[in-house]
Amino acid sequence: MRVSYEWLKEIVPVAATPEEVAEKLTMIGLEVEGSESIDGDTVFEVNVTPNRPDCLSIIGIARELSASFRVPLKIPEHTVGGEQPVSDFAVEILNPELCNRYAGRVITDVSIGSSPEWMRSRLEKCGIRSINNVVDVTNYVLLEFGHPLHAFDADKLEGKKIMVGTPGTVTGARAKIRTLDGVDREIPSDSLLIWDAQRPVAVAGVMGGSYTEVTEKTANIFLESAYFAPLSVRRTSKTLSLSSESSYRFERGSDIVFLEKALDRAALLIRNLAGGTIHEIVDAYPVKYVPQPFEVRQEKINRILGTALSPGIMRSIMNDLGIPTEDKGDGFAVFPPAHRRDLEREHDVAEEIARIFGYNSVLTTMPRSPLSSGGLSGRGMGLNRIRESMRKAGFSEVINYSFMNSASLDLFSIPDDDRRRNTILIRNPLSQDEGCLRTTLAPALINNLVYNFGRGLRNVQVFEIARLFFDIGEALPAEELWLGGILYIDKSPALWKEETPAFYLAKGALQSLFEEVRLEDVQFVPSGERFLHKGQSADVFIGDSRAGYLGILSPEVVEKLDLRKHKPEVMLFELSLDRLLSEIPEAIRYRPIPKYPSVERDIALVVEETLPARTIQEMIRSFPSDLIEDVSIFDSYKGKNIPEGKKSLAFGIVYRSSERTLTVEEVENLHSSLVDYLLRKTGGEIRK
Secondary structure, rough: OEEEEEHHHOOOOOOOHHHHHHHHHHHHHOOEEEEEEEEOEEEEEEEEEOOOOOOOOOOHHHEEEEEEHOOOOOOOOOOOOOOEEEEEEEEOOOOOOOEEEEEEEEEEEOOOOOOHHHHHHHHOOOOOOOOOOOHHHHHHHHHHOOOOOOOEHHHHOOHHHHEEEHHHHHHHOOOEEEOOOOOHHHHHHHOOOOOOOOOEEEEEEOOOOOOOOOOOOOEEEEEEEEEEOOHHHHHHHHHOOOOOHHHHHOOOOOOOHHHHHHHHHHHHHHHHHHOEEEOOOOOEOOHHHHHOOOEEEEHHHHHHHHOOOOOOHHHHHHHOOOEEEEOOOOEEOOOOOOOOOOOOHHHHHHHHHHHHHHHHHHHOOOOOOOOOOOOOOOOHEEEHHHHHHHHHOOOOEEEOOOOOOOHHHHOOOOOOOHHHHEEEEOOOOOOOOOOOEEOOOHHHHHHHHHHOOOOOOOOEEEEEEEEEEEEEEEEEEEOEEEEEEEEEOOOOOOOOOOOHHHHHHHHHHHHHHHHHOOOOOOOEEEEEOOOOEEHHHHHHHOOOOEEEEEEEEEEEEEHHHHOOOOOOOOEEEEEEEHHHHHHHOOOOOOOOOOOOOOEEEEEEEEEOOOHHHHHHHHHHHHHOOOOOEEEEEEEEEOOOOOOOEEEEEEEEEEOOOOOOOOOOOOHHHHHHHHHHHHHHHHEEEEEE
């Protein structure tokens, strides 16, 4: 905003030089970005922050200087005398939520002409072109008092009536208007307009209409001063791609109380420059401004600023800024005026006091920051161990955006009743391909794989730990922490070749992870996920609940991903870390090293191909004997010498007693009983 030094001195008669004024403004938060000398005057370029619309005026900046230099503020003359009774002009507000107040004055028998040199000069210094004495007055008061005004040719207002409402309220549809820039515009049904008895005559808070503009033939005017809701003005300005000095101020918030003084100031100047008769004010004020007071504690302000100011000094600063207060003993109550709606809490008051008291006046002290020992929570340490376990297995961590394309769920053939379909749409997505919060890590991990494939990398092992979001029909979604990973190792000829299938590499990595966090009750069962290869996939169960899956991507999905020429065997897994972390034991329990030796025996069974090895392991563990210490599977075979539909499973069994050394005969009898038990339970036979 451009501000004249001479104009400022008329309102706040400081003895400071332009350089001192510029320094003071900058130090109280109104940065002077530059200055220019014009006709012996200094014009400042002041950067006003969006939360201080009260400073978008000469009076607003003068008020700040008045408080800083402790010099009285002199408001320009604005008392209107000799008013005539109001004519039959009427104002009606149809949308009071968008227009809280609308005031105006009819001024008759004006003479349109040029403005005096002093007014044209001040307007030009501030970057506004002179038009005529009436329009120049509205612009002059806009700069001086900070409140936008608009002058209508009163004789062109049909029915001597002003209505303030949206097209949807007045006509039930959109409206058209030609604005002062000569452009015909179609106005949305929810944008606020100013109407006469028949048609729209201005876009509220943005720009007037050309039909009722003031010209050299104008004899009577209607002068408008109103308060429009900032959000409404901003939305209309953005929709129409139309900005003005008025919209710039209205969309930041104007002073609903001070607008009457701005109206009177403009009416007085018009009478002085263009003659005419001023009529009484017409004022529709359906939504009154009521201050929202709050209490301020002396101790809190001094603690924030590092000062020792008394409540009296604090109140004096606030009163100098035009902010009413009330004594409360060790503190005071603040009543934010209409021009300072940004004041809502104690921290806002602390900022005001610091600005005017002076940052340089606040003593520099070393902050007290006692150190205390700290450490990670059990959950944090668990996550660190999970990450370290994945890295030791050869995986690199990736971080992806928390968004996905809902079409990815179709790619994976996720059923409609699956909870992963409970997605949450994003109102302003970064791209149309990432329009919702993700409910699975798989799409992003596959994108990582495709990205690396496209750049010639053929061995990919990455994992991600991130949150998933599920719509549960409440205000906030359900957030869950998951681990996801993808693995692909090139099978092309090489000097050294990895013979282990990808499924078992990934499964081994997860099993190592479970061992790392001391989790024992984990089972792998055949998976029913549609996007995984049947026979090469498994669901992960922790206890009795499903915690995730792992498996090879099905050929159908690989084909859809256009990876056919690589024929990759892509291993994918996801695991609920919330479920996993909840099962990690809080403490590790140790047991003595066994005193007595163990005895190992093997058994190879030929059973039905559909019988899971885990089921046989559970049978062995449930056998009624305290001497079975451990069970492990070491071979699975189908092929030559094995009947069709059958498979061979070989288990290693460890026998041990904690009280004595087992005899060979004792072990043989127990093992023989176990074999008979398994043959009856499984219907299988001993492999020969």
